[in-house]
Amino acid sequence: MTTVEINGLKDMIACNTRISSIIDDHLSYSGYDISEFMDNKASFEEVIYLLWNGHLPTQMELKYFEAELRKNYDISDAVEQCI
Helix, strand or coil: CCCCCCCCCCCCCCCCCCCEEEECCEEEECCEEHHHHHHCCCCHHHHHHHHHHCCCCCHHHHHHHHHHHHHCCCCCHHHHHHC
C-alpha cells in the first residue's frame, strides 16, 4: 500500500456550494468574479445582497436593502453590556 502525501487543500473539494467557487485560482461569488467587485468598487451591502439573493441588486433593491439594514444597526443595552 502506498501513502500519498497531501500538502494543503489545493485541488481538494471540501463541499459543493452555489455561493462561491474557486477555479484556476479565481474566486467567484454567485458567478461573479470577485475582481469585478474590486474594479467596480462594489459596496459591502451590494456583496451581501448578492450572497443572500444570488444576484446583484438593482439601484431600487439596494436602496431598500440598505434601509432595512439601517433599521437593525442599533443594539440593545443588554447586548452592549455583554460586549
